[in-house]
Amino acid sequence: MVPVAFEYHRAGSVAEALSLMAQHGEDAKILAGGHSMVPAMKLRLSTPTTVIDLGGVSDLKHITDKGDHIAIGAMATHWMVESSDVISAKAPALRDAAASIGDVQVRNRGTIGGAMAHSDPAADYPGPILALDASMVIQGPSGQRVVSATDYFVALWETAVQPDELLVEIRVPTTPMNANSCYEKFAQPASRYPYVGCAVAVDKSGGTCSDVRVGFSGVGHVGFRDSNVEGALKGQALSAASIKAAADTATNGVDVLSDWSVSEDYRRAMSRVYARRALTKVGL
Amino acid sequence: MKVSMTVNGVAVSHDVEPRTLLVQFLRENLGLTGTHVGCDTSSCGACTLILNGEAVKSCSLLAAQCEGAEVTTIEGLAASDGTLHPIQEGFREKHGLQCGYCTPGMIMSSVQLLQRNPNPSDQEIRHALEGNFCRCTGYDNIVKAVQWAASQS
Numbered sequence: 001m002v003p004v005a006f007e008y009h010r011a012g013s014v015a016e017a018l019s020l021m022a023q024h025g026e027d028a029k030i031l032a033g034g035h036s037m038v039p040a041m042k043l044r045l046s047t048p049t050t051v052i053d054l055g056g057v058s059d060l061k062h063i064t065d066k067g068d069h070i071a072i073g074a075m076a077t078h079w080m081v082e083s084s085d086v087i088s089a090k091a092p093a094l095r096d097a098a099a100s101i102g103d104v105q106v107r108n109r110g111t112i113g114g115a116m117a118h119s120d121p122a123a124d125y126p127g128p129i130l131a132l133d134a135s136m137v138i139q140g141p142s143g144q145r146v147v148s149a150t151d152y153f154v155a156l157w158e159t160a161v162q163p164d165e166l167l168v169e170i171r172v173p174t175t176p177m178n179a180n181s182c183y184e185k186f187a188q189p190a191s192r193y194p195y196v197g198c199a200v201a202v203d204k205s206g207g208t209c210s211d212v213r214v215g216f217s218g219v220g221h222v223g224f225r226d227s228n229v230e231g232a233l234k235g236q237a238l239s240a241a242s243i244k245a246a247a248d249t250a251t252n253g254v255d256v257l258s259d260w261s262v263s264e265d266y267r268r269a270m271s272r273v274y275a276r277r278a279l280t281k282v283g284l
Numbered sequence: 285m286k287v288s289m290t291v292n293g294v295a296v297s298h299d300v301e302p303r304t305l306l307v308q309f310l311r312e313n314l315g316l317t318g319t320h321v322g323c324d325t326s327s328c329g330a331c332t333l334i335l336n337g338e339a340v341k342s343c344s345l346l347a348a349q350c351e352g353a354e355v356t357t358i359e360g361l362a363a364s365d366g367t368l369h370p371i372q373e374g375f376r377e378k379h380g381l382q383c384g385y386c387t388p389g390m391i392m393s394s395v396q397l398l399q400r401n402p403n404p405s406d407q408e409i410r411h412a413l414e415g416n417f418c419r420c421t422g423y424d425n426i427v428k429a430v431q432w433a434a435s436q437s
Contacts, residue, residue, distance in 0.1 A: 001324050008285060008302030008348050031349070038344045039326050041303075051302070055349050079338070103415025104396065105329060108338040109345070190327075192414075 003041035007050045014139055014168055017052055024050040026163055032114030035106050072170040074113020081112055090174045093128040093181035093199040100124060100185050102192055117167045119159045122193040126153055126223020128183050130215030131199035134172045140165035156221040177203040177211060184278040186270050194218035195262045198274040202283045209233045219271050220254055228252045229275055238283045247276035289353045292360030302348050307331045309347035318358040318388050329416030332389035333357045339396035358388035371395060371433040380429030382420035390416050394430045403434055
């Protein structure tokens with residue numbers, strides 16, 4: 001299988017990529033690691049006339065501890081996220097998610113920015129990005145803007161990134177709550193995509209849940225924060241019983257995906273199980 | 285477009301269409317057919333090679349993305365006098381293959397594994413080779429082959 005013929009440009013900088021995008025319009029596609037896009041092009045599900053490769057933009061390939069947040073360049077690979085000491089220590093939910101994607105070869109090439117911009121409903125990152133209250137730095141012709149996780153995921157395959165913009169950085173706050181986070185996943189056994197992925201961050205000073213964020217991947221059309229679980233647990237003493245009661249409210253009132261292998265009911269049930277496991281892991 | 289890279293230590297350059305995949309570039313332009321195409325959808329790992337020090341699936345990369353890169357394929361593993369790489373030797377010693385179709389990819393992924401983790405456990409080997417499918421061996425002898433190679437250093 002080969003893609004439909006296209007024109008190829010290798011951008012040397014974000015500014016050059018933005019100018020190529022302006023020049024070639026909506027038929028141009030941005031190529032990051034290419035591990036969703038190249039297979040989609042080979043299957044001819046995606047037929048861009050122009051491909052703008054970010055592979056040469058070296059200043060997007062970094063993970064930096066900035067003190068109050070970790071700055072992750074959009075071209076950082078899943079392997080870089082998985083093997084980063086600072087992410088492991090300060091945002092373990094993101095490490096867990098990166099380490100669970102596909103396989104070694106996919107993690108060596110796939111990028112966090114590519115995955116976040118592609119916004120596959122079965123991607124791993126949305127849950128942890130939401131639970132860690134990360135923000136996305138988006139650059140366009142008129143400069144940069146910062147979008148919160150809750151505003152970033154718009155709909156199926158749709159994010160806050162506009163056609164003339166690029167996602168350039170992900171910022172994860174370095175708070176004690178984010179250091180106490182994890183991602184638990186019920187994976188499709190062959191592809192490793194999550195049927196259900198649940199990321200949680202818990203502030204548990206004094207045995208009480210003073211704050212909690214719960215983000216789901218793979219469950220809805222787009223990643224979402226579960227306000228049922230968060231509301232049920234916040235202010236409660238943390239125990240197996242309070243965690244189970246809160247987890248049992250997961251996905252209430254949320255549209256849940258259904259497919260040939262996992263029905264809507266089963267996905268809801270597993271969302272509750274994986275919410276309980278994640279909350280138990282970092283809440284008790 | 286012109287694409288240049290270093291493959292197994294040799295500088296190469298060819299005029300190709302932008303849509304040329306890395307695995308096509310190797311097999312069709314360079315005649316290096318040791319890198320196999322299996323599923324052609326980035327699942328099976330038969331096309332795995334080492335790109336700038338990292339194991340990747342060459343069926344899901346454009347050759348153009350590898351401009352200026354260092355590529356090592358199965359043909360580049362043995363020493364110039366023909367002495368096999370310890371992982372190749374391990375696959376022979378422990379019967380790590382039957383039909384052999386997945387073997388180049390298995391070996392290249394194992395190269396990456398032993399670089400990152402020189403003494404892997406059974407479980408770590410199985411986890412690291414998740415991206416490589418073998419439909420003959422049941423994997424047991426592949427795990428033994430990698431362990432054999434690890435024990436040589």
